[in-house]
Amino acid sequence: MKKLFSTAMFAAAMFAASTTFAQDTTTVAQKVGTTVKKGWKATKKTASKVGNKTAEVASKGAAAVVDKKYDGKVGPQGQTIYIDKNSYYYYVNKKGRHVYVKESALVAKP
Numbered sequence: 001m002k003k004l005f006s007t008a009m010f011a012a013a014m015f016a017a018s019t020t021f022a023q024d025t026t027t028v029a030q031k032v033g034t035t036v037k038k039g040w041k042a043t044k045k046t047a048s049k050v051g052n053k054t055a056e057v058a059s060k061g062a063a064a065v066v067d068k069k070y071d072g073k074v075g076p077q078g079q080t081i082y083i084d085k086n087s088y089y090y091y092v093n094k095k096g097r098h099v100y101v102k103e104s105a106l107v108a109k110p
Contacts, residue, residue: 055096063092073106075099081106 063082070081070089079091081101089106090098 052095056094059092059096074109076105
């Protein structure tokens with residue numbers, strides 16, 4: 001009988017200890033999950049910046065090779081202006097996209 005009582009007490013103690021440990025583990029996991037979410041957002045933001053810069057450099061490089069550069073004028077905020085094969089004026093924005101502008105919107109180069 002003493003052996004059965006001591007075994008039951010040991011099992012109860014182990015059960016109580018395991019539930020306490022499980023609660024602590026859950027709290028740690030929640031904290032780590034929050035940190036991972038913050039880390040993922042930062043990684044996603046940085047990857048987006050890197051992708052935009054890569055697209056900008058590639059687009060400017062392709063424009064410099066394929067299209068003619070307009071030396072006398074600049075864009076509304078001082079951007080380099082290119083002329084495509086159809087005689088349209090454009091500049092490359094920070095995301096690597098061509099932004100077409102009218103000739104009247106161009107500013108004389110300082």
